Amino acid sequence: MRLAVLFSGGKDSYLALQYASIDHEISCLLTLESQNDDSWMFHTPAIEWTKLQAKSMEFSHIVSKTSGVKEKELDDLHSIIMSAVLEYSIEGIVTGAIASVYQSTRIQRICNALDLWCFNPLWQMSQRKLLEKLLSNKIISIITGVAAEPFSDNWLGRTIDSKCVKELISLESEYGINPAGEGGEIESFVINAPLFQKPINIVESRKHYSNFSGRLEIMEAFLE
Amino acid sequence: MSILLISTCSEKLCEREFVNPIAEIVQSKSKQILHYTECTAKAVSTADKILICGTSLQDNLYRNDCKMFTTLLSRFKKPILGICSGMQIVCSIFEDKIVENIEIGMIEVETLKDNKLSDGKFQAYSIHNYSVDDLKFFIVLARSENSIQIIKHKSRQIFGVSFHPEVRNQKIIDNFLQI
Numbered sequence: 001m002r003l004a005v006l007f008s009g010g011k012d013s014y015l016a017l018q019y020a021s022i023d024h025e026i027s028c029l030l031t032l033e034s035q036n037d038d039s040w041m042f043h044t045p046a047i048e049w050t051k052l053q054a055k056s057m058e059f060s061h062i063v064s065k066t067s068g069v070k071e072k073e074l075d076d077l078h079s080i081i082m083s084a085v086l087e088y089s090i091e092g093i094v095t096g097a098i099a100s101v102y103q104s105t106r107i108q109r110i111c112n113a114l115d116l117w118c119f120n121p122l123w124q125m126s127q128r129k130l131l132e133k134l135l136s137n138k139i140i141s142i143i144t145g146v147a148a149e150p151f152s153d154n155w156l157g158r159t160i161d162s163k164c165v166k167e168l169i170s171l172e173s174e175y176g177i178n179p180a181g182e183g184g185e186i187e188s189f190v191i192n193a194p195l196f197q198k199p200i201n202i203v204e205s206r207k208h209y210s211n212f213s214g215r216l217e218i219m220e221a222f223l224e
Numbered sequence: 225m226s227i228l229l230i231s232t233c234s235e236k237l238c239e240r241e242f243v244n245p246i247a248e249i250v251q252s253k254s255k256q257i258l259h260y261t262e263c264t265a266k267a268v269s270t271a272d273k274i275l276i277c278g279t280s281l282q283d284n285l286y287r288n289d290c291k292m293f294t295t296l297l298s299r300f301k302k303p304i305l306g307i308c309s310g311m312q313i314v315c316s317i318f319e320d321k322i323v324e325n326i327e328i329g330m331i332e333v334e335t336l337k338d339n340k341l342s343d344g345k346f347q348a349y350s351i352h353n354y355s356v357d358d359l360k361f362f363i364v365l366a367r368s369e370n371s372i373q374i375i376k377h378k379s380r381q382i383f384g385v386s387f388h389p390e391v392r393n394q395k396i397i398d399n400f401l402q403i
Contacts, residue, residue: 105329117282124245
C-alpha cells in the first residue's frame with residue numbers, strides 16, 4: 001500500500017514511520033508547520049528541520065503552514081492529505097497518535113471522508129514501552145521542548161538515551177509526568193535512526209526557557 | 225487460563241492498533257494471538273476464552289469470511305467477546321443483522337440491563353462503519369443514542385461490544401476475563 005506519514009520530526013512520528021515502512025511503500029512525509037506553539041494537533045519545536053530528516057531518509061516531503069487555530073487547522077490537514085492523494089496516489093495515512101482521542105478522531109474522520117486507510121501503529125502503547133522501543137530500535141532523539149515541573153533548561157538538547165529514560169521514568173511517580181511526554185511534557189527531534197542514511201549534526205542551537213517551560217531552537221544543522 | 229485473541233485485520237500494521245492494546249490488557253501467561261485465517265479448530269478447542277479484536281474503518285475483508293468464523297466458533301461453548309468487527313462476526317454466526325452505521329469518536333453509552341461487563345452511563349471510543357440491529361439471538365445490554373453497543377447471546381456466554389473498550393474502558397475487558 002502507498003502511504004503518507006504525518007511527520008513532525010519527533011520520536012513518535014518517526015517510530016510510526018519505521019513500523020509502516022516494514023510492509024508498505026512510504027510515498028511521502030507530510031508536515032504541517034503550525035504557527036501556534038500550543039497547537040492541539042501538531043507538534044511544533046524544530047518543525048522546520050524535518051526537511052533535513054526527509055532528505056536523510058530520501059523521502060519526498062510535502063510541507064505546508066497552518067495557523068494552528070483549533071478546528072481551522074483540520075482544514076489545513078485535509079488540504080495537505082489531499083495534496084498527497086493527488087501527487088502520490090496514496091491509499092492511506094500513518095500517524096504517531098498514542099492516546100489522544102481528540103487527534104485520532106479528527107484524523108480518522110478526514111481519512112474516512114477521503115476513503116483512505118488510517119494507521120496508528122503506536123495507539124495505546126504505554127509510555128514506558130514507547131521509550132523502550134526507542135532504545136531497542138536505536139532511534140536517537142533529543143529533547144527540543146519541555147513544559148512541566150521539574151524540567152530545567154538542562155533538559156533541552158539532551159539525548160534520550162538509557163540514562164535519560166531512567167530519569168524520565170523516575171519523574172513519573174514523583175511529579176506525575178508522562179515519561180514519554182504524551183501530555184506535552186517533552187517534545188523531541190530525531191537526529192539519527194535506522195531509516196536515516198546520514199545522521200543530523202546540530203551545530204548551533206539556542207535555548208528559550210522560563211518557569212519549567214522551554215524549547216530548543218536549532219539555528220544550524222547539517223547531514224554528516 | 226488460556227486466552228485466544230483472534231485478529232480480524234487484513235493488514236499486519238493494523239494489528240499494532242487493534243490487537244496489541246488488547247493483548248497488553250490480557251495479562252494471562254497462556255495467551256495466543258492468531259489471525260482468523262491461521263486459526264485452527266485445535267487452537268479454538270484449547271482456549272478457555274476467546275476475544276475477537278476489531279480492525280480499521282477501511283478494512284472490510286473479514287465480512288467476506290464470516291462463514292469461516294461460523295465453522296470455527298459455532299461449537300465453542302466457553303465465553304467469547306467480539307469487539308467492533310468481532311461483534312459483527314458473532315452476530316453473523318447466528319445470522320443476525322449487520323447494518324451500515326458510522327460512528328467515529330467519543331459516544332455516551334447507557335447500560336440498559338444488569339450485566340457482567342458494564343454498568344451505568346459511560347463515555348466510549350467508537351470507530352466503525354457497521355453495527356448490528358434487529359437482533360433475534362442476542363439481547364441488548366447497552367446502547368448509545370444511535371446504535372446498539374453491548375450485546376449478549378440469549379443462552380450462551382457470547383458478548384459483543386461495538387465500541388473499543390481497549391481505549392478508556394479496559395475494565396470491560398477485565399470484567400470479561402473474570403467471567
